[in-house]
Amino acid sequence: METVRTVVYLSVCLSVLASLCQGQRSAENQLIPGHDEGLMGLSNKELAEALQGFLDEADSRTGLSVEKKASVIPRCDVGERCAMKHGPRIGRLCDCLRGTACNTFFLRCY
Template sequence: MESVRAVVYLSVCLSVLTSLCQGQRSVDNQPPSAPDEPLLRLTTRELAEALQGLLDEADSSLGLSVEKKASVIPRCDVGERCAMKHGPRIGRLCDCLRGTACNTFFLRCY
């Protein structure tokens, strides 16, 4: 019974000490109180210019556009030439629209 009473007294003393120490915290350890301060002391315009510079560098470093990739084949309408014959081989010029197919005899979309 006495051990329970000692634990209760000890917990009360610790809670009183922590509540007193909360008021004694230094100002340096507290988070900034003004949330409206700009991040890293930069204005919105400076941040936008920096972001634009990064995007320009990323565009120039990519080099390849979507049209130049080999996997992208342009679409052709019905009746347009969709392939060319190179001896025994047939080379595709464009991909026919949905519902149509490239006729290998006429080399046109039908």
């Protein structure tokens, strides 16, 4: 019983000590107010503009692939080809209308 009490007191003391030490920082780690110097000697505004330019360029390159992935599979009419066979796999070309299904033998909506 005495060892349990000692462990509890020790853990409380250590947690209080850790919380007190966590709030203190050295003067080197603190930010200087009004200091607008960022990475590699560039200001925060220049870094923000460079990041915006990079994001715009990346968006223009990948915009089409994102639109393709987000688009809905087109609908097929009855009798139209709805799938394509690639060896043992079947790739879907379109969705059949409600009440019809893609026949995996003929690869058409019936």
